[in-house]
Amino acid sequence: MIDSSTGPARPARLGATRPGQAGENRPPATDGDSDSGDGDGDGDAASPLSFRLLGPLEIQGGTGPVTPQGVRQRVVLAALLLRANTVVTVDDLVGSVWPGAAPATARQQVLTVVCAIRRLLGEQERRTGPRLVLTRSPGYLARIQPGQLDTRRFETLLREADRERDDRPARAAELLRAALALWRGDALADVPAPFAVSEARRLAELRWDATERLVEVEFRLGRHREVLPRLAGLVAEEPLRERLRGQLMVALHTVGRTAEALQTYRVGRQLVVAELGLEPGAELRRIEREILSDGGAEPTGTGRSRAVPGASASPAIPRHGAPEYGDGARPADPRPLDLATLPAVPAEPAVPAEPTMPAVLAEPAVPAVPAVPAQLPRSGGDFVGRRAEIEEIVGELRPEAGSTRPASTRTTKALGAPLPVRSIGGQPGVGKTALAVRVGHLLRDAFPDGQLFVALHGSRDRPEAPADVLVRMIGALGVPPGSVPAGLDDRAGLFRTLTADRRILVVLDDAADVAQLRPLLPGGPGCAVLVTGRRDLAELAGARQTRLDVLPGADAVRLLAVLAGAGRVAAEPEAVGRLVELCAGLPLALRIAGSRLAARPHWSIARLAERLADPEHRLAELRIGDLDLRAVLDADLRRLAPELSGAARRLAGLDVPAFSTWLAAAALDLPPAAVDDLVHRLMDRHLVQYAGRDDRGMPRFRLPDLVRLALRGGAVPGAGAARATGPRRPATEGARGADTRPPPPQRRPRRSGSAGGAGAASLTPPAPPPRRSVRRRG
Numbered sequence: 030m031i032d033s034s035t036g037p038a039r040p041a042r043l044g045a046t047r048p049g050q051a052g053e054n055r056p057p058a059t060d061g062d063s064d065s066g067d068g069d070g071d072g073d074a075a076s077p078l079s080f081r082l083l084g085p086l087e088i089q090g091g092t093g094p095v096t097p098q099g100v101r102q103r104v105v106l107a108a109l110l111l112r113a114n115t116v117v118t119v120d121d122l123v124g125s126v127w128p129g130a131a132p133a134t135a136r137q138q139v140l141t142v143v144c145a146i147r148r149l150l151g152e153q154e155r156r157t158g159p160r161l162v163l164t165r166s167p168g169y170l171a172r173i174q175p176g177q178l179d180t181r182r183f184e185t186l187l188r189e190a191d192r193e194r195d196d197r198p199a200r201a202a203e204l205l206r207a208a209l210a211l212w213r214g215d216a217l218a219d220v221p222a223p224f225a226v227s228e229a230r231r232l233a234e235l236r237w238d239a240t241e242r243l244v245e246v247e248f249r250l251g252r253h254r255e256v257l258p259r260l261a262g263l264v265a266e267e268p269l270r271e272r273l274r275g276q277l278m279v280a281l282h283t284v285g286r287t288a289e290a291l292q293t294y295r296v297g298r299q300l301v302v303a304e305l306g307l308e309p310g311a312e313l314r315r316i317e318r319e320i321l322s323d324g325g326a327e328p329t330g331t332g333r334s335r336a337v338p339g340a341s342a343s344p345a346i347p348r349h350g351a352p353e354y355g356d357g358a359r360p361a362d363p364r365p366l367d368l369a370t371l372p373a374v375p376a377e378p379a380v381p382a383e384p385t386m387p388a389v390l391a392e393p394a395v396p397a398v399p400a401v402p403a404q405l406p407r408s409g410g411d412f413v414g415r416r417a418e419i420e421e422i423v424g425e426l427r428p429e430a431g432s433t434r435p436a437s438t439r440t441t442k443a444l445g446a447p448l449p450v451r452s453i454g455g456q457p458g459v460g461k462t463a464l465a466v467r468v469g470h471l472l473r474d475a476f477p478d479g480q481l482f483v484a485l486h487g488s489r490d491r492p493e494a495p496a497d498v499l500v501r502m503i504g505a506l507g508v509p510p511g512s513v514p515a516g517l518d519d520r521a522g523l524f525r526t527l528t529a530d531r532r533i534l535v536v537l538d539d540a541a542d543v544a545q546l547r548p549l550l551p552g553g554p555g556c557a558v559l560v561t562g563r564r565d566l567a568e569l570a571g572a573r574q575t576r577l578d579v580l581p582g583a584d585a586v587r588l589l590a591v592l593a594g595a596g597r598v599a600a601e602p603e604a605v606g607r608l609v610e611l612c613a614g615l616p617l618a619l620r621i622a623g624s625r626l627a628a629r630p631h632w633s634i635a636r637l638a639e640r641l642a643d644p645e646h647r648l649a650e651l652r653i654g655d656l657d658l659r660a661v662l663d664a665d666l667r668r669l670a671p672e673l674s675g676a677a678r679r680l681a682g683l684d685v686p687a688f689s690t691w692l693a694a695a696a697l698d699l700p701p702a703a704v705d706d707l708v709h710r711l712m713d714r715h716l717v718q719y720a721g722r723d724d725r726g727m728p729r730f731r732l733p734d735l736v737r738l739a740l741r742g743g744a745v746p747g748a749g750a751a752r753a754t755g756p757r758r759p760a761t762e763g764a765r766g767a768d769t770r771p772p773p774p775q776r777r778p779r780r781s782g783s784a785g786g787a788g789a790a791s792l793t794p795p796a797p798p799p800r801r802s803v804r805r806r807g
Contacts, residue, residue: 078150078161080110081179083232084213086220088149097149100221100631101126105142107220109162109171110178111228118168125222128628128653143169179211180232186211187239194242198249205243212236221628223654230410244276253280264293268300271313278313282320290320306420311474402505404482405469405536411591411620414584415464418575422451422468425573426557427475428532447571448550452540452560455577456715456733457488457665458617458658461561462538464577468559469536476557478531481505483549487541488563488664495548499524502535502549517548525552532556543569563665564714576715579614579733582606588616592623597634604635611641612651613734618658621651628653648738662739669714676707677716680732681740687720687729 081087086103087094097103108125109117123135132138143162152160163170176182186208193201216232217225247256260277264270274297281290294317298309308314426449453461469480481502485493499520503513506527514520528551540546540562546569550558566572580588586605590598598605612618626637641647651658669677679696680688688696694704708730711717720731732740 079177079179080106080173081211081213082107082110083179083183083211083216085218087213090151095149096219097146099142099145101138101142102145102149103220104222104225105139106146106171107217107222107225109169110173111180111224113171113173113178113181116165116168116170120167122168125224128223129625129650180216183208183211183232184235187235187242190239190242190246194246198246202243202246202250205239205246208239209236209243221630223624223628226624226627241272248276248279253283256280257284268297269304271297271301271310275313275316278316278320282323287320287323291317294320305416305471307423307471311477401477402479402481403473404505405473405480406466406482408466408470409463411588412463412467413587413591414580415460415467415577418453418464418577419468419471422453422464422559422575423471425449426451426468426472426534426559428555428557448554448556448558450550450558450560450569450572451575452562452566452569452572453575453577454562454565454715456615456736457563457661458615458735459577459579459715460616461563461577463616465536465538465559465561469534472534472557476532476534478533479506480534480536482536482538484538485540485545487539487545488668490667492541492545495545496520498549503527521548524549527552528556529553530555534559537561539563540566542566567713580616580619581614582609585609585612585614585619588619589623589626592620593626593634597626601634604633604638607638608634608641611638611647615658615733615735617656617661618651618735621653621656621658624653624656644738645742648735648742658735659739659742662736665714665716666739669716673707673710673714676704677711677732678740680717681737687731689723689727689729693730 077091079089081089081094085096086107087096097106104126105122108122119136119139122139123131126139126142127135147160147162150161152162159172161172163172173181186204190201190204190208193204216229218229244256244260247253257277257280260273260280264273264277268274274293278290278293281287281293294309294313297313301307301309428449453465455461466482469482473480483493483498483502485498496517499517500510500513503520503524504510506524508523508527514523530553532553532555533551535549535551535556535558537546537549537558537560540560542564543566546560546566560566560569560572565574565576567574579585586598586609589605589608608622609619612622622637622641626632626634637650640650648659648662652660666674666677676693676697680693683692683696685692690701690705690708693708694701697704697707699707708717712719712730715733716736717730717732720729722728
């Protein structure tokens with residue numbers, strides 16, 4: 030397919046040198062690519078062009094703004110600009126334009142697109158001055174000078190404002206307003222590529238941070254009264270945004286409207302309890318307490334800020350639906366407050382860097398001032414559903430709900446309580462980590478001594494060793510590496526000592542087994558542990574299980590709407606239902622499908638559903654960027670023991686929606702007792718699910734749809750070993766229809782010719798089931 034940017038309709042060219050422009054008298058270069066591209070360029074050869082990414086991609090030249098016409102032009106130009114002054118390989122550009130399978134002519138098409146971009150920039154006509162798009166093996170380089178790219182200008186202004194915030198708050202406010210005025214809408218709004226979506230989210234988080242900082246600076250300047258109208262409007266539009274509600278309470282109290290400030294808190298609390306079943310966050314509660322203790326006296330004099338509560342309150346988590354703020358033009362008067370557009374992509378509290386370690390102690394000891402880690406990853410803004418699970422887990426793990434006392438001051442009864450441990454299990458891609466991180470953020474205020482997060486990589490070939498994990502967790506609590514003991518038991522003992530009288534939440538993600546977990550459990554009842562893993566951990570003492578299922582239909586549709594756009598989802602309800610069915614409600618599959626639709630705005634949802642309809646290619650289609658459903662499933666299946674791997678593959682070959690133990694026994698040529706053990710071991714790993722009972726009360730089981738496809742597609746290495754012992758009986762693989770036959774007769778053991786031991790007994794084949802012929806697949 031030829032990119033539309035190469036068609037006959039050509040936009041006005043930019044960047045042609047006119048009389049009086051820089052570079053007019055420079056000698057012509059033999060090849061524009063001979064200019065050096067390893068820096069920001071020469072100041073005396075600045076290009077008149079500028080590039081704007083904080084909104085739809087736009088090039089600003091002497092003749093006005095121009096938007097590249099072709100989608101591929103915008104994708105390639107954005108990829109070059111976001112990595113300005115760095116070589117971007119042709120392969121990277123191909124992957125950006127075609128995140129899935131690229132056509133055979135992809136490299137040639139990228140060359141065509143680059144030529145079109147150069148024509149648009151006027152570089153083929155311009156004989157003097159530096160070129161912006163250079164050929165540099167093994168790809169291309171966009172040479173950008175300071176001030177030419179609005180994203181860099183935005184971040185520069187934020188850094189300058191941060192430097193001025195303490196000494197010159199008025200100047201900091203001007204810089205923040207100027208930074209926010211650069212925005213013209215959602216960043217990279219017309220660049221449909223995964224890298225653009227990721228960068229847009231990062232920029233949106235910076236935009237939100239800038240808005241918060243502007244409000245704080247305006248408070249320091251005593252401009253609470255001027256801020257009030259805008260804050261009130263934002264809280265009305267986003268009533269669950271606690272950060273804004275706290276700022277509105279501070280502003281109301283400062284101007285003497287204390288009763289309204291307290292009413293604002295009460296309304297917010299009622300909403301949070303009704304919507305989430307939770308109390309407001311610790312920061313909002315603190316603001317209310319300080320307003321009550323302040324007595325509500327009317328401010329006097331100029332109305333400038335008193336010592337008010339919440340002046341440095343931490344940000345809350347914004348939600349979708351932020352109002353747009355016009356065309357982003359900078360106001361003429363630098364004094365009035367301009368809060369600018371809140372980001373469209375929610376941001377979570379930033380994850381602090383690892384604490385700086387003190388100097389190595391002369392003797393191993395617990396540090397005098399313990400570190401307070403906050404290691405929870407960012408919670409995705411597209412999280413949907415799981416309300417019942419969240420309420421249950423939060424209610425169980427929150428210690429003495431509402432209390433913020435340190436663990437050392439609790440009652441003897443509380444100190445004797447067991448350590449709360451909750452494990453979240455489920456099939457690959459069901460969203461275990463996302464749920465754990467969301468719950469962790471909701472519990473942050475309940476664990477003021479810190480939150481630890483460790484990826485144990487239990488689904489990989491080499492899971493993390495507990496001794497290595499303990500070094501990291503102990504270090505996060507302030508103990509230098511040189512003071513950590515050498516042995517596993519000693520490290521585990523030190524970790525329990527460090528956590529004995531503290532309230533710390535420990536999130537252990539992707540656990541391999543209980544042996545990996547036991548040394549990592551903290552020592553105090555004021556702590557709590559949240560574990561995720563792809564197998565049940567029933568043998569972990571005191572742990573309660575949450576078995577996560579796929580998303581119900583309504584939540585699955587909501588997730589697609591968040592990712593692909595509510596308008597597109599509403600326009601094709603039947604296709605959306607079909608897509609949810611083909612993705613089996615699995616969050617990872619839905620996330621990939623939604624991301625593919627977002628990256629291809631010209632696709633209909635029905636088109637993607639049609640591509641997924643073929644079972645042979647469905648898993649290959651469910652991939653975008655580093656999200657690959659087949660790779661996730663394969664990683665899990667590779668870790669199965671040989672007998673489980675072979676059994677799972679043979680069960681996937683059964684052409685029935687569900688199977689009983691006796692049918693599995695016939696397929697695997699094993700006695701029912703042995704099959705029952707295999708099936709339940711697969712259930713522990715969430716690769717087989719309980720499917721109810723038949724009309725005779727016999728239990729039935731099923732393989733999740735996408736797991737079945739992975740097994741049938743040869744995802745399991747060494748699957749030729751169908752079971753540990755005995756011959757293969759493939760005849761039952763062709764059984765079709767419902768499993769309605771009675772169980773076969775029990776097998777009779779007979780003695781083999783070998784001497785005793787585990788393999789001394791073998792089994793006679795079962796009698797064939799009555800009144801039903803079984804045929805081989807043809």
